[in-house]
Amino acid sequence: MSITDEGEYGKKQIDTLEMIWGEGYLSPGGVSEIDLILNDKSLKNKKILDIGCGCGSAAFHFIKNHSPNYVLGVDVEEMVIKRANALKSNLIEKKKVDFKVIQPGELPFDDLSFDVIFSKDTFLHILDKERLVEDLYRVLKPGGFLCVGDWMRIDDNAPSKLMQEYIKLEGLSMNMCSLQRYGNALYNAGFKNIKLTDRNKWYLNLAKKELNDLSTIYKEKLIKILGIEDAEGTINIWKKMIEVLEKGEHRPGHFYAEKRT
Numbered sequence: 001m002s003i004t005d006e007g008e009y010g011k012k013q014i015d016t017l018e019m020i021w022g023e024g025y026l027s028p029g030g031v032s033e034i035d036l037i038l039n040d041k042s043l044k045n046k047k048i049l050d051i052g053c054g055c056g057s058a059a060f061h062f063i064k065n066h067s068p069n070y071v072l073g074v075d076v077e078e079m080v081i082k083r084a085n086a087l088k089s090n091l092i093e094k095k096k097v098d099f100k101v102i103q104p105g106e107l108p109f110d111d112l113s114f115d116v117i118f119s120k121d122t123f124l125h126i127l128d129k130e131r132l133v134e135d136l137y138r139v140l141k142p143g144g145f146l147c148v149g150d151w152m153r154i155d156d157n158a159p160s161k162l163m164q165e166y167i168k169l170e171g172l173s174m175n176m177c178s179l180q181r182y183g184n185a186l187y188n189a190g191f192k193n194i195k196l197t198d199r200n201k202w203y204l205n206l207a208k209k210e211l212n213d214l215s216t217i218y219k220e221k222l223i224k225i226l227g228i229e230d231a232e233g234t235i236n237i238w239k240k241m242i243e244v245l246e247k248g249e250h251r252p253g254h255f256y257a258e259k260r261t
């Protein structure tokens, strides 16, 4: 079973994930996780590209709390961009953000277009990491930087049977690679000051709390969104996810790198 409906991130998926992770969030950790990924870098007056912006959580946080010049959020799913644009109506500085649907593949932007690239829990959906990282280097301005959170795996061997079972339950295209593979791709593309951070323990503990909430305080709402069968299926996804987190194969984390001047 999977809670994907229209596309991989349709209405049911969005409603479920926002219930667990908060309005506009399709990934865990809220503003504190976004700020951690930023690696203490200032976004003041920067032009930012958020790849896989989902429903706009990071873009809204940047505009309210980090004074960027402009944020462009892009995503391949129509439904999430629709939701991001709906949430944008609550924002005071509306001119500072746009959300657009793009096609998967090469980024549709000129070379040297952005000061900062941000992305959270999206690159796992993209297969060719090396090509992606080269493209990030291309669209960043000299001296620009990237801050990326992602769901990764312990290594780049074939996923274990348990991991395959988990991915099948999720029903999403999950092409997770190791943190080190990103490290190598960043280095080979020409990035400097590369920092790689593993967050397996943090998410393992949070996921256990999420499972408890799904089975108790969120259960009624979950059934309302998904129906009883898919609600049980979602709880099973969380149980399986905790198994792969506990085994150490599923490794959320983040990385930072700078383009040379």
Ligand SMILES: C[S@@+](CC[C@H](N)C(=O)[O-])C[C@H]1O[C@@H](n2cnc3c(N)ncnc32)[C@H](O)[C@@H]1O
Binding pocket: 009, 024, 025, 026, 027, 051, 052, 053, 054, 055, 056, 057, 074, 075, 076, 077, 080, 103, 104, 105, 119, 120, 121, 122, 125, 126
């Ligand atoms: C787990 S969600 C995270 C969304 C958002 N970053 C957040 O933290 O709430 C992953 C997002 O990546 C998007 N996505 C998948 N493949 C993509 C691609 N090739 N380019 C851009 N976005 C993509 C999905 O549509 C989805 O909105």
